[in-house]
Amino acid sequence: MADGNSQQVDPEVGLSDAQVEQLIKDGHKNTGEESLTRSVSDILRDNTFTLFNLINVILGALVFYTGSYKNLLFLGIAIFNTAIGIIQEIRSKRQVDKMVLLAEGKINVIRNGEDLQVHSNDIVLGDIIQLGRGDQIPVDGIVVRSRGIEVDESPITGESVTISKNIGDPLTSGTYLVGGSGKMQVTTVGADTFVNHLSNEAKQGEDASSILLNTINRIIKVLTYVIIPLGIILFVAKLYGGTGINRAILGAAAAMIGMIPEGLVLLTSMTLAVSAMHLARKKTLVRDLPAIETLARVDVICLDKTGTITSGDLKFVEAIPMMKNVSAAEVEKVVAGITYGTGDANETANAIKDAVDDPELKTEKIIPFSSDRKWSGVGLSDGHDYVFGAPQFIFEHLDEQVQAVITQNARKGYRVLAVAQVDDLDPRKPLDAPKLIGLVLISDVIRPNAANTFEYFRNQDVNIKVISGDDPTTVSTIAQQAGIQDAANSVDMTTVKDEDDFGEIAANNTVFGRVTPDQKKRLIAGLQSKKHTVAMTGDGVNDLLALRQADCGIAMASGSESTKSIADFVLINSNFDAMIDVLKEGRRVINNIERVASMYLIKTMYSVALSFIFVFFATGYPFEPIQLTPITSLMVGIPSFFLALEPNFNKITNQFMKQVLIISTPAAICIVGYVMLIEIIGQLFGLQYEFTSTLCVLLTGAICWLALVMVSRPLNRLKIGMDILVLVAFLTIIIFFNNIFSLVSFFNKDIWLYAIPLIATAYPLYMFMQGVIATVLDKREKRRLRKQAEGK
DSSP: OOOGGGSOOOTTTOBOHHHHHHHHHTTOBOOOOOOSSOOHHHHHHHHHSOHHHHHHHHHHHHHHHHTOGGGGHHHHHHHHHHHHHHHHHHHHHHHHHHHHHHHOOOEEEEETTEEEEEOGGGOBTTOEEEEOTTOBOOSEEEEEEEEEEEEEOHHHHSOOOEEEOOTTOEEOTTOEEEEEEEEEEEEEOGGGSGGGTSOHHHHHOSOOOOHHHHHHHHHHHHHHHHHHHHHHHHHHHHHHTTSOHHHHHHHHHHHHHHHOOTTHHHHHHHHHHHHHHHHHHTTEEESSTHHHHHHHTOOEEEEOTBTTTBOSOOEEEEEEEOSTTOOHHHHHHHHHHHHHHHTOOSHHHHHHHHHSOOOOOOEEEEEOOOTTTOEEEEEETTSOEEEEEOHHHHOSSOOHHHHHHHHHHHHTTOEEEEEEEESOOOTTSOOOSOEEEEEEEEEOOBOTTHHHHHHHHHHTTOEEEEEOSSOHHHHHHHHHHTTOTTTTOEEEGGGOOTTSOHHHHHHHOSEEESOOHHHHHHHHHHHHHTTOOEEEEEOSGGGHHHHHHSSEEEEETTSOHHHHHHOSEEETTOOTTHHHHHHHHHHHHHHHHHHHHHHHHHHHHHHHHHHHHHHSOSSOOSOOHHHHHHIIIIIIIHHHHHHHTSOOOOOOOOOHHHHHHHHHHHHHHHHHHHHHHHHHHHHHHTOOHHHHHHHHHHHHHHHHHHHHHHHHOSOOHHHHHHHHHHHHHHHHHHHHSTTTTTOOOTTOHHHHHHHHHHHHHHHHHHHHHHHHHHHHHHHHHHHHHHHHHHHO
């Protein structure tokens, strides 16, 4: 859909409604970005067509062949688990999709001579788009009006080099304005735009990696190689051992069903999806689900002063003349002339425009504000050139008296800016002989809840670093007032050289002032080199490099489209306090999945162990598929869904495997031990298969229930109620529906003669084995730490 150049459109008028309608009919309309969430069909497909579901279906077909139809009940549990996961994820998708509409910025186009805001998929070929600093270019086009347009084309070139654009120059979708303003005409829309050829990695950086999901997937990968061959070996061994084909199929099916931790992967992805839904309700958009977990592991949050510590509502305070025979009114007039002349629309420019009227000075040269330069400038028709910005970036050396005035006002929390006259205004060269005319004071207001938010993070052992383009004294003062720990430790980044150790500088300071975009990125990389997990909040193009570098990027909805497009989270209300909810959600996910994963792996561990053992035993596998159903559903499946959504905001220990092993290993060892003991008793006393398998179900259920109680800690009324309820349901099923589950009658006193002594020893044995496992794991951890220390 190219050929926009041939269409002549007045940049002041734009397209008419009739032209737009015709272009849409002709198919010259843009296409929207891909949804952040998976489609309903993708959710259905990915949750239904899994390896474990395939194994379940094949086992179901084999069990059907035996004619023991009641043993197909395990398929009902698998279907129920899958359905719950699908329903929850679709609910979450709908909530997140609503949030996307709130976060999505609109594009300013000119049609019928009027400004109009449209979504990117409503742009048509030939449209005139208004562009300002921080805007991401949505489609390909050419410049038709320019007020010092400067574009960062790093998404195309990989080099973060600012390129000036004049009328007629091409603009590429996916790039963004770092300076100036103007208008462009659309020359390409739809699939032909460059942005549609960019990979997601180029646009959004690497997706956050989930330690939790990676660990679980490793477990699943190992099980995949174990389940099928072990099941086949067990089946063949039983078949040739004279068990009979039906009994061999039912035994192998029970073993393989036991090995499948069905619901664990589903539960993890569902819990993340539900967390995204909870956060969407709290006006936080999650763009990448594993980022919820990543943020929970963050131990350093880097943030700008404006919009996080302060409200971002800047106010012009006063102009201080610093040149003889120049009044404050004249300083204001020059500052206003520069601000209105460049057309800048950042917070500082807006504060000046609110306070001072446009003096309507004629400009011949325009240098818009840039995050790298830290100043803007104009050349007036009277032949004089002026600049306005950070004093340290305009002057190489400041007079001691001037520096004293700047420091004095910075300590009061004011942002101090300088206005100066220069001989030759050229952004490619250092400023030539700037003469200070005056200083301008800008005030900012600390957010009401800032102190409470920072205190919460301090209590959670999360360090706050303030990285700002403002004077370090100003930032340090405001940070101290907001209660940020060690905010007095500040550094002026203009004094830092490229070859300095950014890791040490980042570790030893809390406040970083006069930071350039590249320095922001290097500070975050320095913290990461010190083994920190770093989150970065930002709202402007000067934060882009740092957001890409950080482990977790957080953008304000009020910020530029370019920052929102690469962030992991978008705070819809641009309220940093929402970060507390995100941190809590992440911790809830990790802590709860760590707890419930052990319940799934108990069944997997004892099933794998018993399968190996019973390959060499003449007797049949101790369970039938249906006998595992009450244990799988009541002791694992149903409670895990409740426990996974429980509030649990404890600090992350990063000991997933240890937490899992300390619950699941002793339980699995106890179950295998009891099953072997029951098999020996059965051989000695000539007990029937149905009798011994009933005892195995009782003991397995009792130990799994003990593990459930362990996992439920700390107990409260709801969790005690749930634990008692599942125990009552389990006993009700096996007492009153024993025939369905191929169990002997529980009104037969002989079963209790064996069961009661065995169950009575289960708790002390479980606790003893847990102590042994904990000791072994602690010794292994100490050895690992000792080797690590010796290696250093």
